[in-house]
Amino acid sequence: MIKTTPTKKRLLLYIFFGWILLILGDRVGDLELYQGSFVATYALAITSIILLTGYSGQLSLGHGALMAVGAYTGALSIFNAGLHPVIGLIISVFVAGIFGLILGLVVARLSGPYLAGTTLALAISLPTLANQFPILGGEEGIVFDVGVAPARFGDEFSQYKWFFWISTLAALIMVWLVANLLSGRYGRTFKAMRDNPVAAQLSGINVGQLKVMAFALSSGVAGLSGGLLVMLISGVSPSAFPLSLSFAVLTGAVVTGLYSLKGVILGGLVLVAIPEIADSLVSRIGGSEGFTTTLPGFLVSALLILAVVFTPNGPGHLLKRHHHKKKV
Amino acid sequence: MSLVVSNLTIDHGAIRAINNVSFTVPQGQLAAIIGANGAGKTTLLRTLSGLKEAASGSASWNGDSILGARPEDLARSGIMHVSDGKSVIAELSVKENLALPGIWRKDKKDVALATSEVIELFPILGQRLSQSAGSLSGGERQMLAIGRALIARPKLLLLDEPSLGLAPLIVEQIFQTIKSLVKKMNLTVVLVEQNAMGALKIADEGVVLNLGSVVAVDSAEKLLNDPAVRAAYLGF
Amino acid sequence: MIRQYALPIWGFKMTQFITAVLTSLSSGAIYALMALALVLVWRSTRVINFAQAGQAVLTTYIGYTVIQRTGSYWLALLVAVVSGAILGAVIDRFFMRPIFKRIKSGPIVMIAPVVATLGLLGIIQAIIGFIWGLTNQSIEAPVSTGGFKVMGTVIAFSRYNLLVLIFVALAMLLLIILFQKTDIGLALRASAYSPEIAKLSGIKVDSVRTLGWAIAGASGGLAGMLYIPGYFLFPNAMDLLLVFGFVAAVIGGLESLFGAVVGAMILGFAINFATTYISAKLFFPTAFIVLVVVLLLKPGGLFGSKKSRSA
Ligand SMILES: Nc1ncnc2c1ncn2[C@@H]1O[C@H](COP(=O)(O)OP(=O)(O)O)[C@@H](O)[C@H]1O
Ligand SMILES: [Mg+2]
Numbered sequence: 001m002i003k004t005t006p007t008k009k010r011l012l013l014y015i016f017f018g019w020i021l022l023i024l025g026d027r028v029g030d031l032e033l034y035q036g037s038f039v040a041t042y043a044l045a046i047t048s049i050i051l052l053t054g055y056s057g058q059l060s061l062g063h064g065a066l067m068a069v070g071a072y073t074g075a076l077s078i079f080n081a082g083l084h085p086v087i088g089l090i091i092s093v094f095v096a097g098i099f100g101l102i103l104g105l106v107v108a109r110l111s112g113p114y115l116a117g118t119t120l121a122l123a124i125s126l127p128t129l130a131n132q133f134p135i136l137g138g139e140e141g142i143v144f145d146v147g148v149a150p151a152r153f154g155d156e157f158s159q160y161k162w163f164f165w166i167s168t169l170a171a172l173i174m175v176w177l178v179a180n181l182l183s184g185r186y187g188r189t190f191k192a193m194r195d196n197p198v199a200a201q202l203s204g205i206n207v208g209q210l211k212v213m214a215f216a217l218s219s220g221v222a223g224l225s226g227g228l229l230v231m232l233i234s235g236v237s238p239s240a241f242p243l244s245l246s247f248a249v250l251t252g253a254v255v256t257g258l259y260s261l262k263g264v265i266l267g268g269l270v271l272v273a274i275p276e277i278a279d280s281l282v283s284r285i286g287g288s289e290g291f292t293t294t295l296p297g298f299l300v301s302a303l304l305i306l307a308v309v310f311t312p313n314g315p316g317h318l319l320k321r322h323h324h325k326k327k328v
Numbered sequence: 329m330s331l332v333v334s335n336l337t338i339d340h341g342a343i344r345a346i347n348n349v350s351f352t353v354p355q356g357q358l359a360a361i362i363g364a365n366g367a368g369k370t371t372l373l374r375t376l377s378g379l380k381e382a383a384s385g386s387a388s389w390n391g392d393s394i395l396g397a398r399p400e401d402l403a404r405s406g407i408m409h410v411s412d413g414k415s416v417i418a419e420l421s422v423k424e425n426l427a428l429p430g431i432w433r434k435d436k437k438d439v440a441l442a443t444s445e446v447i448e449l450f451p452i453l454g455q456r457l458s459q460s461a462g463s464l465s466g467g468e469r470q471m472l473a474i475g476r477a478l479i480a481r482p483k484l485l486l487l488d489e490p491s492l493g494l495a496p497l498i499v500e501q502i503f504q505t506i507k508s509l510v511k512k513m514n515l516t517v518v519l520v521e522q523n524a525m526g527a528l529k530i531a532d533e534g535v536v537l538n539l540g541s542v543v544a545v546d547s548a549e550k551l552l553n554d555p556a557v558r559a560a561y562l563g564f
Numbered sequence: 565m566i567r568q569y570a571l572p573i574w575g576f577k578m579t580q581f582i583t584a585v586l587t588s589l590s591s592g593a594i595y596a597l598m599a600l601a602l603v604l605v606w607r608s609t610r611v612i613n614f615a616q617a618g619q620a621v622l623t624t625y626i627g628y629t630v631i632q633r634t635g636s637y638w639l640a641l642l643v644a645v646v647s648g649a650i651l652g653a654v655i656d657r658f659f660m661r662p663i664f665k666r667i668k669s670g671p672i673v674m675i676a677p678v679v680a681t682l683g684l685l686g687i688i689q690a691i692i693g694f695i696w697g698l699t700n701q702s703i704e705a706p707v708s709t710g711g712f713k714v715m716g717t718v719i720a721f722s723r724y725n726l727l728v729l730i731f732v733a734l735a736m737l738l739l740i741i742l743f744q745k746t747d748i749g750l751a752l753r754a755s756a757y758s759p760e761i762a763k764l765s766g767i768k769v770d771s772v773r774t775l776g777w778a779i780a781g782a783s784g785g786l787a788g789m790l791y792i793p794g795y796f797l798f799p800n801a802m803d804l805l806l807v808f809g810f811v812a813a814v815i816g817g818l819e820s821l822f823g824a825v826v827g828a829m830i831l832g833f834a835i836n837f838a839t840t841y842i843s844a845k846l847f848f849p850t851a852f853i854v855l856v857v858v859l860l861l862k863p864g865g866l867f868g869s870k871k872s873r874s875a
Contacts, residue, residue, distance in 0.1 A: 059675050106856060109863040113612050116678060117814035121855050124807055125848035132845055243803065247682055254679050258672065294693030294799070301686025308679050309663060312672040377764060403766035411764060419757045424750055428765035431747045480766060 007180060014176045018169065025164050033160040034232070035272050040164075040171035041228040043268035045249040046256055047175050048221035054258035055182060056214030057194035059116050062123030063222050064246040066103075069126070070096040070223025071230040071240065072136060075144045080135070085146035085231075089170060092227040093220045100219020104212035123246050127238035141237025144230040167228045174224055178217070179261050190214065251304045257314010266315075274299050329355030329390050331376075331484060331516060336385035338368070338375050345371040347540040348385070353533060355390075358510045358517040360527035360548060363537035369520040370412055372537075373486045376518070377409035378402045389484055404432060406483035412492065414469035416476070418462030422453055425461050425472055429480035439479060446475040449505065467498035474502075478509070484516045485509075491523045499523065503530050528552045579717050584840045585833075586721035592832025593732035597787035598802075598809025599816065599824035600739065601780040605652075606818050607756035608776030609660060611677040616784050617806035618688030619655070621799060623648040623781075624788035625696050628703055628797055637706040644785040652781020656774045659684060689799040698798060705793035728790045735786055739779075739821060752776055756819075811851050815858045817865030826866060830854065 025033060045063060052058050060066075070092035078088035107118055130136040149162035181187065193200040193207050201207050230236040248271055256267035278296040287295075331353040338346035345368040353359040363369055374380040376387055378399035387395050394402060399409070416425050426446065430439040447454040450471040456464060461472060470490050477485060487506065491499040507530040509515055521527035528534050531548040536557060544557055551557050598616070605613040627644035631637060660680070667676045707727055711718040743749035754762040755772040763769050791805055812831045816823025831854060838850040858866060 053675060057674065059678065061678075106860065110859055112674070113606070113818060114814055114859060114863065114865070116612060117810050118852075118855055118859060120807055121811050121852040124804070125850075125852040128845065128848045132843070132849075243807075247686075250679065250682070254675075258675070288694075288697060290693040290695070290697035293698055294690040297686050297693075298690030301683045301690065304683035304686070305680060308672070308676050308683070309666055312667055312676060379760065379763070399760075399763040400766050400768050403764055409764050411760070415761050415764070417754055417758045417761050420750075420754060424754075427747075427750060428754055428762065428767065431751050432766050432768075476765060 006183065010176065010179060010183075014172055018172045021168050021172075022165065025161055025168075030158055030160040033158070033164040035276075037160070037163045037167040037228070037232055038272045039265065039268035040167040041225050041232065041268070042249065042252055042271045043264040044171045044174055044221060044225035044228065046252040046264045046267040047178055047261060048218045048225060049249055049253035050256070050258055050261060050264070051178060051182070051221060052214055052218035053253065054260075055187065055190040055194060056211055056218075057197070058211060058214065059112070060119040060218075060246075061116050061250065062119030062121075062126075062246055063249050064241040064243065065119075065122045065126040066096055066100060066219045066222035067226025067229060067245070068130075068236075068238075068241040069099045069219070070226035071144070071236045072130065072142075073223065074227035075142050075230065075236045076135070079143055079145065085166070088146075089166075089224060089227045092223045093174075096223020096226070097216050097220030100222075101212065101216035103219065104215025107215070108208050108212050120243075120246075123241075123243055127241045130238045137237065139237060139239070141235050141240070143235050144227075145234065146231050163232055166231065170224060170228060174221055175261060175264065178221065181217075182261065248300065251300055251307075254304060255307045255315075257311065259313055263314060270303070271300075274303070329516075331359075331387070331389050331518065333376070333387045334385060336372070336375070336387055337383045338371050338380065339383045340371070344383075345540050346375070349537070349540075349542050350385075351533075351535045351542065351545050353516055353518060355516050356510065356514055357532040358507065358519060358530060359533040359535060360524075360531035361518060361520045361535045361537060362522070362524040362527055365522060366539075367537040368540040369522075369537060370488055373409060373488050373518070373520055374411070377407060377411075377486055379409075379411075403429075403480060406481070407486065408477035408480050408482035408484070409486040410473045410477050410488060410490065412488040414466060415473045416461040416464070416469050418460065421458055421460055422464070422472055423457040425476050426453070426479055428476060433480065438481065442479045442481060446478050449478075450475055467494050467502070470494065470498075470502060474505075478513070481513075482515065485518070487517065487519045489520055489522060491521060491526060499526060503527070506530065525552075575715050576717075579714050579719055580840065582714055583719040583721060584836050586719070586725065588833040588836040589829070590721065590725040590728050590832075591836060592829040593729050594787060594791050594805065595808045595812045595831055596825045596828035597732055597735065597783050597790070598805050599812035599828045600736075600821060601784040601787065602806075602809055602813045603816070603818060603821055603824040604776050604780035604783065606813070608752070608773040609656070609664075609677075611660065611681060612810065613777075613780070614678065614681040614806065615655065615684035615688060616681075616780070616809075617802040618685045618692070618799075619648060619651050619781055620784035620788035620805075621797070621802050622688055622692055623651065623785040624703070624792050624797060624801075625692055625701075627785075627789050628696075628701055628792075631703060637704070640703075641786070641789045644789045645782045646785075648781040648783075648785020648788075649778040650781070652777040652779075652784070653774050655684065655781075656777035660777075661770070661774075692799040696799075700796040700798050702796055703789075703793045709794055724793065731786070731790060735783065736825065739783075742779075743821065748775070752779075808851060811855050814865055815855060817862075817868030819865075820867035823865065823867030830858075 025036070045067065049060065049063060052060055073095040074088045074092040077083045077091045078085055083091070107115055110118060131138050136142065146166065148159060149157045182190065189205055189210060193205055193210055197207055230240055233240065252267035252271045255270050256263040275296045278299055282292040282295060334350040336346055336349045337344065349372065361369055361372065371380065375382050376394065378394070378397050382395050386393060389407060394407065426443055430436070433439050452468055453472055453475055456468065461469065464472060474490065490502050494502070503526055506517060506519065510517055519527050519531060528548040528551055534546060534548040534551040535542060536544040536551065544551060601616050602613060605611055623644040626647050627640035630640040630643045663676065663680050667673055705724040708723045711720050711722050743753060751762070751767050751772045752775065754765070754767060755769045759769045787805065788802060792801060795801065808831060812828035813824050814827070815830055816827030831851060834854045835847060835850045838846045862868070
């Protein structure tokens with residue numbers, strides 16, 4: 001028998017999970033595939049927040065900006081430079097990561113509200129910078145086209161299934177990489193730093209360097225998520241990255257529980273499901289335009305508050321605690 | 329009229345800081361609670377003034393339980409706690425620090441009287457009124473902290489290591505002032521000190537704390553002369 | 565010949581400069597009100613109150629309704645400021661305080677307040693949408709919004725802008741008197757600097773905090789009623805103002821009311837001069853750049869406290 005280490009186990013688990021998803025993909029319609037692609041995309045963005053806030057203790061209110069960096073990079077590499085979409089997405093990760101590295105270096109000394117304010121200002125200003133450079137297409141933006149699926153997948157293979165495959169595989173690979181990283185030595189150092197920066201510093205951890213690294217990693221993940229997001233909407237423009245996107249992703253992360261990657265799919269599902277739930281509610285009970293349009297926002301916000309109050313460490317934590325109590 | 333503490337136990341999470349402590353301070357007396365660093369003195373005072381919760385036991389002042397009450401309510405009812413580390417608000421001026429109890433006290437005439445009494449007691453404060461409290465020396469800060477408490481016209485004064493970090497001459501001056509206040513203002517004082525010698529000299533009663541437990545309670549004079557206590561806790 | 569050409573150009577440059585200064589002042593003044601609202605809450609509870617954008621819009625809608633009923637802008641202004649104070653107090657007493665009671669330990673403490681106020685912002689904005697709908701409303705300014713004439717040209721600074729400046733200056737004067745000359749102000753400052761010593765001195769710190777939220781709410785209510793005329797009223801109308809107020813507050817160091825005003829003016833001048841003299845597209849990036857430059861030089865802001873506080 002092969003000895004299965006935790007890492008190997010995780011790899012097998014992810015492959016199995018991916019396989020199930022792709023099989024499921026054959027059984028459902030285009031709408032579900034499209035929604036599934038968004039779930040994967042948001043799950044990635046949430047992963048990126050968990051990496052930064054949950055593991056390194058830095059709060060970002062501007063993840064939309066980091067996603068925008070990845071999105072524009074991807075668009076330029078695919079549309080302007082004519083690279084293969086997969087290569088384009090990989091470049092997104094690296095460019096966004098480098099951007100995050102620089103940002104991390106700049107904000108390394110900031111904490112709490114100072115960091116929050118800076119990332120918030122970044123979130124509103126960076127997308128508008130696109131207007132400054134003609135190559136980025138101004139308000140109109142530029143197309144983001146990953147093309148149709150290769151012919152060998154057959155005629156039946158729809159564009160949506162192609163989106164689904166790309167986003168699901170990209171998300172699985174990325175989350176797997178991050179999970180491996182966090183379950184190892186780095187994860188422990190990150191947690192030590194988050195829980196008690198002073199003690200961590202005293203025990204020889206280079207807190208400053210680690211924070212910058214967290215920013216770079218988180219930004220790379222966010223960049224991939226941004227690339228996928230604009231793939232799904234076929235174009236990238238400043239308006240694709242409003243403040244509400246940054247907040248929504250943060251909500252997803254809080255609902256998931258900031259301290260574990262286990263629930264990121266759940267967070268993605270919630271972000272995709274809420275507008276749907278609101279829609280079906282509205283179609284049942286009706287209401288004014290003001291009511292119907294604001295209901296999703298209301299539900300997201302209410303969920304956010306409930307999550308903070310009742311499951312501050314994530315639903316997983318709650319289950320664990322109940323379990324623990326039963327045992328005692 | 330007295331402070332009665334019985335079977336009081338206080339935890340910091342998993343750490344038991346005060347273990348089953350009992351003692352009584354009759355009205356008008358000065359009790360010194362002495363013990364080494366980490367004995368639990370600060371924890372005890374913080375619980376008596378409402379800043380910290382107790383795990384079990386009771387504490388009462390004039391028959392009313394004081395556990396679980398809010399610190400601001402206890403302060404208004406005459407229990408003033410001068411916390412450790414020269415508790416003044418550095419960003420405010422000396423005058424403003426002294427004015428804090430006057431915010432809620434109804435008898436404004438008496439507030440003015442008490443303020444002038446405090447300035448008489450600590451003339452140096454009178455010269456520094458408009459200076460920021462952060463610019464005072466350690467001794468002056470301690471005087472300001474005690475002075476602020478006095479303006480509330482307290483009945484029970486809880487003092488946490490007023491001598492810490494001060495020059496011997498200043499310590500002597502502050503201890504003498506505390507002793508004179510007890511008589512003059514009919515105060516009851518709980519004085520927490522590592523400086524056991526100095527504290528017991530001015531105190532009526534002494535309580536010796538070690539690792540959260542009471543190891544001796546007696547009159548201050550007897551404690552000072554008890555060879556065992558001297559050897560183990562007074563270090564001479 | 566040359567002089568004939570030179571004069572109008574010089575005149576144009578001069579009016580352009582004067583306009584830039586005056587618009588900087590009036591936009592800085594509005595940022596300052598929002599920054600003050602945020603600093604007041606930060607000082608009293610260590611929370612950045614993102615819901616302030618929602619609170620201010622809500623009170624402005626209330627003001628809008630008053631105008632619809634009575635036609636009086638001034639009555640509406642008063643109602644908006646008073647309801648802003650009440651709303652602020654209610655939010656602190658019945659929303660923030662219970663949340664703080666629940667969440668005392670663990671890493672969530674760091675972000676719970678931010679997340680809670682963000683959630684509250686969403687809820688308030690949704691409620692506004694439920695009640696008033698999403699269509700843009702407008703509030704007419706009580707005085708002319710036509711620009712003054714300087715050297716024969718109309719500049720982008722109106723009687724209304726002047727009124728705004730005066731109101732903001734008055735509000736600040738009131739705040740200074742309140743904070744420096746009254747017992748309430750002393751209690752507010754003592755509770756902000758050292759809640760523990762304030763409590764031990766008999767000050768009801770919890771109530772004082774609620775009062776801080778009320779004053780902040782009033783400041784936000786004033787900001788809304790001054791900002792919306794000349795702009796539109798919709799549920800998200802003050803999101804950007806919140807961001808600029810926050811940036812201004814951070815530049816000023818978050819602790820200091822004076823710093824908030826200075827930060828707001830720096831921001832107002834930087835943005836208006838950058839957009840006037842370099843490019844109109846630099847509106848948002850300027851805010852970011854100014855903030856980063858200030859924080860690189862002083863990570864705690866210009867007038868921040870020396871012990872850098874994190875929360
Ligand atoms: N906030 C705290 N958290 C955890 N442990 C504490 C805290 N404050 C004090 N302790 C512990 O409680 C014990 C008593 O401390 P303290 O009351 O400060 O003693 P003293 O004032 O006599 O020096 C010590 O072991 C100390 O480490
Ligand atoms: Mg102590």
